[in-house]
Amino acid sequence: MTASLKAVSPSSKVITHLAHGTKNSEFRWWFDSFFKEGGKTDVIGASFYPYWEGKPYWELMDALSYNLNDMASRYNKNVMVVKVGGHENNPTDTYWTIYETINIVKAVPNGKGTGVFYWEPEAHSNVLPDSYSLGATSEVSTNVLQYTTAIDAFSDVFSGSTPPPLSEEDNLVSNPDFESDGATQNPSGWTTWSNGNDDANYTEAGGYSGSYRLSHWKNKPYQISTYQIKTGLTNGTYTMKAWVKSSGGFKTSQMYVKNFGGTEKNVAIPATNTWTQITITGINVTNGQAEFGFWTDANRNNWINVDYVEFYIN
Ligand SMILES: [Ca+2]
Structure with a gap:
């Protein structure tokens, strides 16, 4: 041949x-x-x-x-x-x-x-x-x-000009890409708190990466927190990032991290139709744990989309 x-x-x-x-x-x-x-x-x-x-x-x-x-x-x-x-x-x-x-x-x-x-x-x-x-x-x-x-x-x-995304090996977030379940309420790896509105917290098609994203939305006012608690962390300085979109108009709409041994840190989710990465730096974990997530206090029809969440030690 x-x-x-x-x-x-x-x-x-x-x-x-x-x-x-x-x-x-x-x-x-x-x-x-x-x-x-x-x-x-x-x-x-x-x-x-x-x-x-x-x-x-x-x-x-x-x-x-x-x-x-x-x-x-x-x-x-x-x-x-x-x-x-x-x-x-x-x-x-x-x-x-x-x-x-x-x-x-x-x-x-x-x-x-x-x-x-x-x-x-x-x-x-x-x-x-x-x-x-x-x-x-x-x-x-x-x-x-x-x-x-x-x-x-x-x-x-x-x-070498574009910083590559964090490898899964180093990312401490479970189901960071919201791909684990397809379209569902209350995605696996994440815990939901709501004021009786768990149906406002779900994954759906239209991800920043992969097929799915996390969304908060309902045609009535609602409060939702979608979060994870990580224990057994090495004490040190951590960073949190996520890709987001939002309707705006919320009473409160933010990415947050708390219970890590210091004062809660958060950043507002901007009103934008374009996927935008938001970051919290300088998270100084001193008690070996952290809670991080997304908190919305919404008026009727307010929405956020979230995808590819990262939490990692610097
Ligand atoms: Ca995704």
């Missing part, structure tokens, strides 16, 4: 590709036999899918790096990750999978790491007959797709 390709296109590179890019023993077993039997290839390709491996990407990076470095040196070949991807509903995780994968390929010695391809980033499970869900899009309306922030990793990793 290689010989016939080179006959018609001498400059074309031949890639020989195996799945399970973290499994060095499989790669050695296959390529040892391949080269022993006279096989020829220009590039050794690997797939990398933490989702299919059933593990978070950060537990697999060392194994991927080891295998790519070994393939490059053992056979003196260029290597590529020819298929990478993550679940469409978890763009932050996918962002970091791509970002770290590119860094690992760049670090293969002697310039032998030559590329990273996302396999079918344009896909979405709602529009494909096989429901393939490892694309990098969200469905903004029926059959209309938009790339998620996951794909930004391809430019960010080289420009």
Whole structure:
């Protein structure tokens, strides 16, 4: 096969590709036999899918790096990750999978790491007959797709100009992206307090990242707090961030953190139709815990949207 390709296109590179890019023993077993039997290839390709491996990407990076470095040196070949991807509903995780994968390929010695391809980033499970869900899009309306922030990793990793989102490994918020349950009242990982208006607290389509967002809304006045209490924290200085939109017009509408050993800190949720990131810095935790969340004291039909919440130690 290689010989016939080179006959018609001498400059074309031949890639020989195996799945399970973290499994060095499989790669050695296959390529040892391949080269022993006279096989020829220009590039050794690997797939990398933490989702299919059933593990978070950060537990697999060392194994991927080891295998790519070994393939490059053992056979003196260029290597590529020819298929990478993550679940469409978890763009932050996918962002970091791509970002770290590119860094690992760049670090293969002697310039032998030559590329990273996302396999079918344009896909979405709602529009494909096989429901393939490892694309990098969200469905903004029926059959209309938009790339998620996951794909930004391809430019960010080289420009370094955009601070990447926090990795899930470091973010202490449970269900930070409101993707865990689909559209529901009282999303998992979060606790709700209300004045008898729990139905004003729900997730729905239209996320800043992924498919879903948290919303507060009701066609009558309501009070809602959607919050988490974290214990067992290392004492130190923390930061909280979230992406928000709001109708404005509230009596009170804010992101807050309290019960961390200091005076409550909060920031108002601005009236805007554009996703806007708000931040609370300098949260000095001295008692090993914190409560953080979103508090609204609403007039009729006031609304907020919230997505991708971060709480992390500096
Ligand atoms: Ca989301």
